[in-house]
């Protein structure tokens with residue numbers, strides 16, 4: 001803007017900086033830097049992790065300045081807040097003028113005021129309509145026309161609503177930012193893990209510690225996961241849920257990935273799952289023909305029934321390597337030293353124990369098989385209530401027409417004016433303007449002028 | 459079969475690049491037209507390979523889950539669009555570059571600019587065929603969404619627009635540095651094409667980010683999680699927004715815009731490759 005020497009009031013200077021593009025570009029740059037820092041420093045990890053990986057000097061400093069929660073704190077909120085003000089100020093300043101420009105009709109008079117782009121002459125005898133109209137129609141499509149005794153005016157306009165485009169975009173960005181803030185301050189977000197058959201009445205909040213009541217009860221009736229045949233890749237998983245209010249069942253529904261479920265203002269998203277033991281694992285252990293049953297709880301060392309070794313149950317998996325349920329066992333025979341053997345025992349494929357160089361291989365002298373592996377699934381949901389999401393979606397919808405207007409159809413205005421000279425010749429003038437697409441417009445003007453000259457002067 | 463076709467397409471793009479080079483050396487209009495024609499032929503074969511892979515991917519998936527009813531078939535077709543791993547995304551990226559080059563540059567696609575575009579498409583495809591695992595893998599549940607198609611499609615068309623702008627920017631900087639009187643392409647024209655490609659790319663990247671947000675909202679329950687891929691696409695978007703304002707509002711042109719276009723494309727490359735290989739996150743499959 002102007003830098004006049006006349007002293008200006010503080011508020012008008014503030015307004016100027018608030019509506020300046022320089023502020024916009026600076027804020028965009030600041031945001032880019034903040035976001036970069038946020039991807040370089042891992043976010044939302046426990047504080048001890050930063051002390052460990054950044055050392056005693058930088059670790060505490062980093063936590064102190066909130067760089068480990070960069071997206072939740074002032075580092076992000078301040079520039080975003082300023083950008084919102086900047087956007088709003090720009091809309092307030094420019095929108096009325098843009099609306100006025102769009103609302104003003106394009107008339108023959110307005111057309112006559114467009115800047116001159118070129119001249120051409122028609123021979124005296126030709127009919128000007130026939131000479132000019134087909135050419136213009138071919139290049140421009142529909143035209144408007146204004147006849148008066150002294151002149152003929154053809155005029156044409158495209159992209160009339162273009163000036164509104166940027167404002168729709170800016171307004172939509174403002175809506176999105178506003179919705180994000182609403183969600184941040186008035187929304188709720190958390191996690192819920194439920195075991196099959198159990199009922200949950202509250203969920204864990206993801207911000208800070210603690211939990212919040214659901215306001216109803218949610219029972220996980222069944223959890224199913226199926227896999228792409230022969231692999232460990234899940235194809236689909238779903239949770240069958242029953243909703244209870246005051247002890248009465250009020251609804252049943254299934255929640256799947258990409259198919260969330262909403263009830264009582266909360267939305268549940270299937271996010272992950274796992275399995276845990278529902279009781280002790282029963283194995284059979286054999287040394288030669290001498291077999292015994294063996295019952296194991298998780299992570300407790302046990303002596304073998306024959307006293308000839310020790311085992312510990314390390315982990316269970318509902319579908320290890322796509323081969324169904326399996327347990328991971330650590331085993332050491334009596335008298336051996338060094339690392340224990342660690343191997344998986346597949347409940348469905350006991351024969352794998354004899355395959356060397358697989359995770360299932362058992363070197364002996366004891367051999368283990370699974371008798372009973374009682375597994376229970378638990379299902380994990382992301383839980384959310386976000387009153388701001390509709391503002392955000394509104395912004396998404398609004399910005400699409402904004403982009404189309406702003407980028408796809410530049411404003412162009414053209415007019416051809418024909419006037420008869422005293423000698424009877426038709427003098428033509430080509431007028432036009434396109435403030436934001438000058439070069440493309442110039443090309444069009446050159447092409448038109450060439451055709452007009454060629455087509456009209458044989 | 460499809461990999462052979464892709465190999466052939468790579469060679470066709472190389473041939474188009476050669477024709478454009480020859481056209482530039484001998485300033486021949488005929489050769490320029492041939493270059494565009496050959497590029498178009500390569501694009502047609504490329505599209506064929508793309509749809510071929512789509513069909514193959516569909517067959518693969520329907521072995522696991524034979525769809526029942528027209529709705530399920532349509533859903534499976536949409537989910538199996540070949541845009542779900544690194545190889546497929548590179549193939550589509552190359553396709554978008556040649557497609558967008560032909561569509562948005564049209565008759566300006568000639569000489570040195572044509573050479574740059576054809577070479578870009580050729581190199582991306584060659585990298586995909588030679589260095590990247592091309593096997594078809596089953597989709598994980600989160601990818602099974604109708605948003606996948608529109609999200610990835612728009613993102614990569616956006617990237618392609620930025621790649622074209624990058625090519626034009628390189629050319630612009632290279633030839634305005636030499637004080638030779640006989641430029642390979644008129645600088646004003648390059649400047650305008652650069653802007654056109656950035657505007658197209660920006661439009662598509664914006665739609666890509668929006669559809670990604672809508673998808674994330676239905677799959678993860680958050681439309682924005684500051685996952686590194688998201689964050690870097692936003693950084694990229696900021697840079698190009700800055701470029702557009704600098705040009706349209708401040709009237710910047712030429713070299714400064716060219717440098718911004720190069721900076722922007724560096725961010726695109728980091729969003730595309732750097733994030734996948736260097737930073738862990740939710741987008742680990744692409």
Ligand code: HEM
Pocket residue numbers: 018019020021024028083086087090094163165166169170173406407436699702703706707
């Ligand atoms: C991050 C966000 C922003 C995006 C994505 C954005 C996008 C755009 C787009 C696409 C245009 C159209 C350019 C044209 O063809 O004229 C535009 C123009 C413009 N923007 Fe922004 N903008 C953003 C932020 C801002 C802010 C904060 C301001 C406030 C200073 C601003 C001021 C302007 C102005 C004055 C124009 C020119 C309007 C016109 O052409 O009449 N922009 N913006």
